[in-house]
Amino acid sequence: MSLENAARRAVEAALAAGASDADAWAEESTSRRVRVYDGEVESLSDAGGRGIGVRAFAGARTGYAYGTDLSEEGIGEIAAAAREAAEVADEDEHAGLPGEAGTSQVNGLASAEFGDWSTERVVELALEVDRAARAPEGVTQVENSVYSDTRGSAALVNSRGFAASYSATQAWAYSSAFAGEGADLMTGLGVGMGRDPGRLDAEAIGTEAAERALALVGARQPESRRCPVVLDAFVAASFIGFIGSMLSADAVQRGRSLFAGREGDEVADPVLRLADDGTEPEGPSSAPFDGEGTPTGRTGLLEDGRLLGFLYDCRTARKDGRSTTGNASRGSYRTPPSVGTTNLVVDPGTDDLAALAAAAGDGLYVTDVAGLHSGVNPVSGTFSVGASGRLIEGGELGTPVRELTIASDLVSMLKAVRSVGSEARWVPFGGSVRTAPLLVAEMAVSGS
Numbered sequence: 001m002s003l004e005n006a007a008r009r010a011v012e013a014a015l016a017a018g019a020s021d022a023d024a025w026a027e028e029s030t031s032r033r034v035r036v037y038d039g040e041v042e043s044l045s046d047a048g049g050r051g052i053g054v055r056a057f058a059g060a061r062t063g064y065a066y067g068t069d070l071s072e073e074g075i076g077e078i079a080a081a082a083r084e085a086a087e088v089a090d091e092d093e094h095a096g097l098p099g100e101a102g103t104s105q106v107n108g109l110a111s112a113e114f115g116d117w118s119t120e121r122v123v124e125l126a127l128e129v130d131r132a133a134r135a136p137e138g139v140t141q142v143e144n145s146v147y148s149d150t151r152g153s154a155a156l157v158n159s160r161g162f163a164a165s166y167s168a169t170q171a172w173a174y175s176s177a178f179a180g181e182g183a184d185l186m187t188g189l190g191v192g193m194g195r196d197p198g199r200l201d202a203e204a205i206g207t208e209a210a211e212r213a214l215a216l217v218g219a220r221q222p223e224s225r226r227c228p229v230v231l232d233a234f235v236a237a238s239f240i241g242f243i244g245s246m247l248s249a250d251a252v253q254r255g256r257s258l259f260a261g262r263e264g265d266e267v268a269d270p271v272l273r274l275a276d277d278g279t280e281p282e283g284p285s286s287a288p289f290d291g292e293g294t295p296t297g298r299t300g301l302l303e304d305g306r307l308l309g310f311l312y313d314c315r316t317a318r319k320d321g322r323s324t325t326g327n328a329s330r331g332s333y334r335t336p337p338s339v340g341t342t343n344l345v346v347d348p349g350t351d352d353l354a355a356l357a358a359a360a361g362d363g364l365y366v367t368d369v370a371g372l373h374s375g376v377n378p379v380s381g382t383f384s385v386g387a388s389g390r391l392i393e394g395g396e397l398g399t400p401v402r403e404l405t406i407a408s409d410l411v412s413m414l415k416a417v418r419s420v421g422s423e424a425r426w427v428p429f430g431g432s433v434r435t436a437p438l439l440v441a442e443m444a445v446s447g448s
Contacts, residue, residue: 029152132206188212
């Protein structure tokens with residue numbers, strides 16, 4: 001049975017069991033993972049699976065059930081379980097299917113070349129990443145080098161006539177290298193991602209890991225100061241991902257966001273433009289429709305320094321008297337849809353890293369932060385997190401530093417962004433984020 005037919009059968013079964021409305025999300029996927037340690041393949045996995053999740057409505061009550069048996073009997077049992085779960089659920093006047101469903105045109109989600117890559121070829125790619133990370137003089141160890149990919153399809157059908165499906169592929173690799181010895185051992189990470197293995201530059205991924213580790217050799221604790229700070233793309237992506245989570249309507253409605261009640265307010269410097277875009281061709285979270293069957297699209301979040309609005313699914317939109325932004329997210333068939341980001345995209349600027357450092361003058365270049373999610377208060381936005389990187393001395397990257405903290409609050413940080421770099425990249429930290437380095441005019445740096 002095809003995924004779409006399985007989803008259609010599940011909806012019919014839920015209605016037959018007494019549901020007033022229903023939808024079904026069916027998916028299947030295969031994935032491979034290669035882990036290289038000490039120059040040799042340590043583990044290799046090749047897995048696959050399919051499953052279906054059914055959401056059944058009984059008036060204002062909603063039930064959810066899922067399973068992996070896509071036979072006629074199995075689908076019927078899952079649908080009946082969802083209907084039964086609705087009977088004991090609390091009433092929610094805002095729950096329900098979207099009033100208008102549809103799809104967006106998103107090209108290139110599934111690479112035709114993906115199937116050309118045998119397991120032997122991706123194993124060699126992983127080994128090549130590892131060799132590149134080990135090659136530079138001064139690298140003392142490579143913790144591991146990993147290649148992973150997935151090819152999957154999803155289908156959604158609801159009782160109001162919506163039925164659609166799509167397929168997508170994704171490949172990524174990373175390596176973690178160490179440089180230095182003993183207490184001075186420093187680490188660096190290299191990452192690459194694309195729609196198929198052929199879009200990964202193994203040499204560049206391994207070399208990035210090595211260079212990031214080597215750049216920190218000899219790092220010491222700096223003196224405390226207030227100074228300009230350049231956040232590299234990895235660190236910027238972590239902050240942007242956290243900010244994106246606080247721009248979900250659910251977080252705002254629960255009082256768990258510092259942006260609650262600030263729609264239309266000036267909360268950032270105009271140089272920083274942020275959007276959520278589920279139609280970016282290279283975006284890892286792109287799709288033609290969201291987890292409820294609403295077309296995906298681009299939703300502006302920060303423009304001209306102002307907060308334009310929040311991200312909605314159908315439930316949170318009804319609660320605020322708004323329209324959904326196509327941000328109903330499903331982690332898998334095991335979970336019902338809930339509001340979430342797709343791809344967070346920061347518009348790039350015109351300055352490369354050298355220009356950002358020159359503009360900073362004397363400051364700090366941050367290449368790693370620790371404890372971001374535990375170190376930020378989501379209501380006040382204040383944060384103090386551990387960091388490492390390099391001093392910016394006379395407009396150039398200089399002495400490596402570690403064992404320091406950077407502190408501010410998120411709105412002050414957003415208002416202090418003075419430049420966005422030109423070298424944007426996709427970073428799988430804090431969700432799916434595309435950003436370049438950011439120059440922040442001032443932060444408190446605590447060291448010795």
